Amino acid sequence: MKNVLLLLFFLSGSFPKDGVDLSDEIAAAIRSGNAAALSKYFAANVDLKILSQENIYSKAQAELLIRDFFSKHSLKSFTIAHKSALKNDSQFAIGTLETTTGKFRINFVMKSAIGSNVITITQFRIEPEDE
Numbered sequence: 001m002k003n004v005l006l007l008l009f010f011l012s013g014s015f016p017k018d019g020v021d022l023s024d025e026i027a028a029a030i031r032s033g034n035a036a037a038l039s040k041y042f043a044a045n046v047d048l049k050i051l052s053q054e055n056i057y058s059k060a061q062a063e064l065l066i067r068d069f070f071s072k073h074s075l076k077s078f079t080i081a082h083k084s085a086l087k088n089d090s091q092f093a094i095g096t097l098e099t100t101t102g103k104f105r106i107n108f109v110m111k112s113a114i115g116s117n118v119i120t121i122t123q124f125r126i127e128p129e130d131e
Helices: 003-014 023-031 034-039 059-072
Strands: 042-050 054-057 075-083 090-099 102-112 119-128
Touching: 023 034, 023 075, 023 090, 034 042, 034 059, 042 059, 054 059, 059 119
Parallel strands: 042 119
Antiparallel strands: 042 054, 075 090, 090 102, 102 119
16 A cells, blocks of 8 residues: 555655655756656746746746756766755755766755645756856
């Protein structure tokens, strides 16, 4: 039964917040350069910044923009430098993405909707490391 529930959470794109640290799973999706795997963690609308392009995008739009970034910047490595504990239904992480075109700082914020037991990425930023 537990496996069935986990499968349902996975297929719905929703993840339980009860003591679960999703930042490592998100980091693995970034390391693999898999925009589809990363977008599974997105909220319905995401505050997204990629370099100088910033706006609130739907989950599908955000996936396409990140896929485009990954295709233009071949990935070498991604490491999380800092992550917060889940507090007040939110958590953040900051990391360094090394690509063939340079280094970038990635940070993302995960939150749960009021009264919800799922946590999703509500903000995702990719910025040059020197900013």
